[in-house]
Amino acid sequence: MTTARGWHPGGRQPDPARREPAAGMTEGGGPDPEGSQAALPAALPPGPLPAGPAPLPPVPAGPGRDGDSPRVGPVYLAGPAYESSFAPSGPPAQSAPPASPVPPVPPAPAAWADPAGSGSSWFEPGRPSYPALHQPTPPAVMPEPEPEPEPAAASPGPAARDEPPIRPWGAAQPAAHPPAPAWVPEDSWAPDRRTADRWAPLPPETPVPAPQTPPPPAAAAAGAAAVSAAEPFGTDPGPARDPVGGTGPGQQRLYARGSRRRSTRGPGGADHGRPATAADTSTRAAAALAWARRWYLRDVLVAWIAARAVVGAALALTRFVADTVAGDNGATLDTTDLLGWDAGWYLNIADNGYDAAGVESRRFFPLLPLLVRLFTALPGLGGHSGQVLLVLVNLIAVLFALALVGIARVEGFDDDTVRRVIWISALAPPAFVLVMGYAEALAGLLAVTAFLGARTRRWELAMAAGLLGGLCRPLGLLLVVPVAIEAARGLPLPLARRLGAPPPDRLGATSPDRSGVPPPPRAAATEALARLCAVAAPAAGAGIYLLWSAVVHGDGLAPLTMQRDAARHGSTANPLLTVVDAAKGALHGELGTALHVPWLLLAVVALVVMARALPVSYCVWSGLVLAAVLTGSNLDSSERYLYGAFPFLLVAALVTARREMWMLVITVSTAAMTVYATLAFTLSYVP
Secondary structure, three states: OOOOOOOOOOOOOOOOOOOOOOOOEOOOOOEOOOOOHHHOOOOOOOOOOOOOOOOOOOOOOOOOOOOOOOOOOOOOOOOOOOOOOOOOOOOOOOOOOOOOOOOOOOOOOOOOOOOOOOOOOOOOOOOOOOHHHHOOOOOOOOOOOOOOOOOOOOOOOOOOOOOOOOOOOOOOOOOOOOOOOOEEEOOOOOOOOOOOOOEEEOOOOOOOOOOOOOOOHHHHHHHHHHHHHHOOOOOOOOOOOOOOOOOOHHHHHHHHHHHHHHOOOEOOOEEOOEEOOHHHHHHHHHHHHHHHHHOOHHHHHHHHHHHHHHHHHHHHHHHHHHHHHHHHOOOOOOOOOOOOOHHHHHHHHHHHHHHHHOHHHHHOOOHHHHHHHHHHOOOOOOOOHHHHHHHHHHHHHHHHHHHHHHHHHHOOOOHHHHHHHHHHHHHOHHHHHHOOOOOHHHHHHHHHHHHHHHHOOOHHHHHHHHHHHHHHOHHHHHHHHHHHHHHHOOOOOOOHHHHOOOOOOOOOOOOOOOOOOOOOHHHHHHHHHHHHHHHHHHHHHHHHHHHHHHHHHOOOOHHHHHHHOOOOOOOEOOHHHHHHHHHHHHHHOOHHHHOHHHHHHHHHHHHHHHHHHOOHHHHHHHHHHHHHHHOEOOOOOHHHHHHHOOHHHHHHHHOOOOHHHHHHHHHHHHHHHHHHHHHHHOOOOOO
16 A cells, blocks of 8 residues: 655655655556555545645745655554545635525534543553544534735745645544543542542444535534534533533533432422522521511510510529428418419310319310310320420410511501510510410410401401400400401491501502402402401300300300309409409508509500500400400409400500610519519419
8 A cells, every 4th residue: 555655653754756646546657446545444434534624834845856845645643543544636625605604603522532732642651541532523514714814925835736735534623622521530429420430431422424515504503403412511612621620511511410310309409400509598598587587586586585584483483482481480382383273274174174174164265275185186295285285375475476576567566666565575464374374375366366367358367366266265255346347447338438448568468458449249249258257257256165055064155154253253343443442452451452453554544545556446455355354343364364455565565665664664574574473373363
């Protein structure tokens, strides 16, 4: 076979006077079967050879060279790794420019070829060998290079020969950037880990022959999309990166694919197949923090803990005094704990039912005992009804404080006023019953929720809270009146127009009342029915229990008439005479009865302020509760009943805006709470 001119390992020196025969011809002019295209090595694909790169610069003629310049001809490396052949003779084919501008097609990365300048070869011992590296690289369509301006003073060189310059087969087309890495380390974050110390070469691909002429724009775009789909690591070559220490486009796509395989769909770990990132976690954390700030959760929890600390200190003081008296004098001081007074009745009803608890137990409404029995039915809680009652009541106290925050926001209170509402509700003197097993926390939560639903036009919320409120306490029946006032607000009635419009919603509720567009007849009928159900819900809740009492015990009104006993609330009496008699009790040693009088006077003053500062429904609700307290001959538990009328807490927060007044009020209230709790634990005060 004819050997190409030029330097070659083991070859001869080039002879300037010797002409190179044409492709496929011998030196004698005859056809050369071994030099033809059909006799090329088997590693070359069939078909015409691709055109080479830009022509090499001509070498100027020297003296004694008869006008022929020594050029490097087609190089054929006969080693085991590289092979080459002659290129077709004749000048490179010049195609006519397209009729319309063709956008340049990005070059395909030489994924199988050795990166330029790396020096990797089978002739160099000690370097890793990769069988896929000497496979031919599919050539890509390159835009025609712009002709470079020729220097003006350059002398004309020898005439162009009919033999174009040849590049080795398998060399990649020149690209604007170095080729992308053809492999990634599997010992880092590759998805399919097989080994920990080797590189994973890419699988071979079938080479795609390059078109001879520039394709039309549509075909060029389709070809680029096909190359992108076939390339698993991305088509943008980009700068080469260290696969271990850096991240290139290939590594990013591979990491994304592996992460999708390893992740699970769902809000906890991924979003639409994408793994949860630090940004997603920070977004959720920011949303949770914003919710906590909007509902003053930190203030609620701190005030809740402070109230439990005060009541715990009062209980510890009571036990210390009882032990001291028993040790010094041998006397016995009767005391109780967090399950004393009414809490003992609720616990007995939850454990044994109304029949076993006695006839007097029917004056306690059934909602709280039903909740305790429901939770004690869970596995592991049986026989621990006392602990369940205390835990349940104290957790409901947190919800009660959050509901107060919501109603204060609806009424437009500022931040400082909302915080004062939280602290007053936690450290008010009668608030120690929220730590004991009383129903005050549950009744207060339901009352605030009913107002919240009515004020924000969420009638289903007002209906549910009113129904449960009627099942919780006898005073829950009075919720019918304020809910009816709020339901009449906005109706085309003479008296309802004087109530004004509902407040601007600050909790995100959507209601046709605020849209300004009259609802269709069907929606208007549904709205009217919802209002009516919300109004009737408290009466329905109380009626369910009274109906049960009538069916089981034959006396439906017994839960209400039992409260008229002289040892409890007493019969109906003149409020003024009742207050005067209670004040005289301080002169006769009845200190417990006299302690009710100051709070009743403060409630009357607060009711006057409430009529000017809060909507009429608040004032009516609080006035009904105060009237129910004053009309009884016995004023025991008056503070606790007034505490259940939460609008008094809102008024207390409004009138203590000055810092000096607020510090005085909260200090006195905390001290009074400690005293009242200690008296209640020593059975000297009826909570």
